[in-house]
Amino acid sequence: MNQYWSRRIRDIVPYTPGEQPKDRKFIKLNTNECPYPPSPRVVEAIQEAAGECLRLYPDPECLDLRTAIARREGLDVSQVFCGNGSDEILAFAFQAFFNPDREVVFPSITYSFYPVYANFFGLKFREVPMNPDFSIPIDLLCGHNGGIVLANPNAPTGIAAGLDAVEKVLTANPDAVVIVDEAYIDFGADSAVGLIDRYPNLLVVQTSSKSRALAGLRVGWAMGNPGLIGGLRCVRDSINSYTVDRLAQAGAAAAFRDEDYFQGICRRVINTRERTVRALKDKNFTVLSSQTNFLFVSCPGRAGRALLDGLRERGILVRWWDRPDIQDWLRISIGTDEEMDALVQALCELIV
C-alpha cells in the first residue's frame, strides 16, 4: 500500500498465478502448460518475422491471425478478436459487456480470476454453488442476470457441460452476454463456436496457451457476433492500440495453420491423461472426470496442502487452493508419460 494508490486499488486482492520457478529444476505440472513444443512452423514463422520489420508497429487489427482462426472455425473475420492472452480478452469483456448494477454470475468453483475482474471493475457478482459432484449448476445460471461467465470445461474441476446445457443458459439470458471460456476446449469437449450465428449474446474465448503450446507468446481470441467483437475493439482502442506483437501474431497464425500437429498434440495429451486417470484410480485416488489437460485429484483422508508440499519436496509442482471447499484437492497438469509416472509414484509414496 502507498499514499499515492487510488481508491480503486487500495482494497483489491489481485490474482496469483501459479509458481514460475527459476532456480530449481522441477517437473512442472502447475499451470497447465503443454508438455510438448509448438509446431515447427511456429518457430519458422517467428524466425522470419524477427528482423528489420521489428521496427514497425504490428497490425493493430491482427488481420492475418484472425483470418487463420476464422478459416479454421468456419467464421468471418468480423466474428473474431485477438488479444494478449485470454486473460486480457476476459478483462476487456468484463468492461465491454457488464454494468455495475446487475450481478455477473458464475460458479463458485471456477477460474479464480473472474471475481478479481469483477472486483477490479466495480461489478457486483454472484457465485452459485456447485452440484455435489462438482458439475456446473446450469439451472442456477438461468435467470435474470447481468452476465454469465461459464468456463467450459471448468477449471479446476475439469468437468465439461454439453452444448445443450450451454444453449439453455444462452436462451435463459437473452439480454445478457454469456461468456463461454473455452481455454481447455481442445481435449475432448464440444465447442460452442457453432452456436455463434444463432446467439448474438454468446462470446466464446479461447487461448493458444494450452493445446497450441504457446503460453510463452500470449495469444488469446474471442469469437462472437460482430456487435460483441466491436465492443471488445472499443475497449482495446481506449487502452492500447497494439496489444498483440508482430512475433505473437506470426507464431500463432502459423500454429493455426498446422492442424495435423495440433491434433497430434491433443491426442497425446488425452492419451496420457486417461493413462494417468487409470493409474491414480488403481491407487484409490479420487479423480474427477476430466475433459481438459489437467486432473482434479484427491485422496480420501489426506489434506491437499500436505500432498502439495510433499510433491514439491520431491521436485513436482502442482496447484492447490487454500479454500475450505477444495482444500483436499490438487489440480495436476498433464505432462509427458514419464512426468506422470513420476507424479503417480511420488503420490503413492506420500500416502503410504
Add this chain to the structure above:
Amino acid sequence: MNQYWSRRIRDIVPYTPGEQPKDRKFIKLNTNECPYPPSPRVVEAIQEAAGECLRLYPDPECLDLRTAIARREGLDVSQVFCGNGSDEILAFAFQAFFNPDREVVFPSITYSFYPVYANFFGLKFREVPMNPDFSIPIDLLCGHNGGIVLANPNAPTGIAAGLDAVEKVLTANPDAVVIVDEAYIDFGADSAVGLIDRYPNLLVVQTSSKSRALAGLRVGWAMGNPGLIGGLRCVRDSINSYTVDRLAQAGAAAAFRDEDYFQGICRRVINTRERTVRALKDKNFTVLSSQTNFLFVSCPGRAGRALLDGLRERGILVRWWDRPDIQDWLRISIGTDEEMDALVQALCELIV
C-alpha cells in the same frame, strides 16, 4: 453500437492510431517508428528464445528485462515495471494513481491518448492551454491537482521542458502522482530518471518503440518509487498475469544491453533531424524546435489537410489532427536521409 455494450463504452471515443498500410509501398513517416532495424543482438536473443520454451509461460515479473533496464538507469529492480508497450503502462498508471473526484491535468496539445484514458476510466480531467510558442505551460501544471501527465518531450510539438521545470511541477504537487511520459527522451532531452530517489510521486514512462526500433515487440516500462511500482503491479495482477511475452522480454533485454548500437541510432536520427530542419527552414516552412524523432511543421497560409493529402498522393504518410488549434501543422517522423530528402522535395512541390 450494440444492445449488449456496457454503459461504460457506449459513449466512448477511442484513440485512433496512425495508419498502418498493407497494400501499397509508402514512405512511412506517420507513427514515429525508427528508420533503422533493431540491434542484431535483439534478433539473436529472439532466435534463441523461439523454441521449445515457447510452451512455458513467461516470467510474470520480467526480472531479466527489469534488471537490464535498472542497470542502465542506475536503479534497483524494485523501481522498474514492464508492460505491453508504454500505452499499457499509462493505462495501468491512470487506474493505479488517479481518483474520479480530482482532476487529472495535462496540456491541451499533447499525446491524444490521455483524454481517452481519462474518459474510459471515469476520471475528470483539465487540459491547460499551451504557451503561444507551443511550449508546455509549466505554471499551469502547478497547483492542487489529482494528478499530472507531462509528455516530455511533448508530442506532437516535439518541445522538451528542462528538468528544473519538471522539478517545479513535482514540488508543487506533492500529494499527486506526476507521470512524465518520456517516449521521446532519447533524442537530446534530459530524462527525469535521476529525480526518482528524491520524488516519491514521480513516475517516468519510456518505450522501446522509437529509439530502440522495437515498435513491433511492444515493450514499455515505468520507473519510480517502489510504492508506485507496487501500484502498477496491483493493476496488472488484477487484469492479466503475464503481459510481456517471452520473445519481447528476451528481445528488449538484448536491446538494453547493446548501448553502443542504441547510441549510434540516436545520433543518426538526431543528425537527420537537424539536416531536415535546416532544409525545411530554407524553404520557409515553420518548424518547432524538436528534441524528438519527429518534427512539427507548418507552411504559412497552407492548410495542413491539403499538405497531408498531397503527400499521401506522392506516397508519403505523415500525421495530422483535425482540430482547430493544430490543423495547419503536420507531425513528420524522422526517417532515413533519403526518405527526408523525398519528403522535403514533395513538400516543396506542394507549395509551389
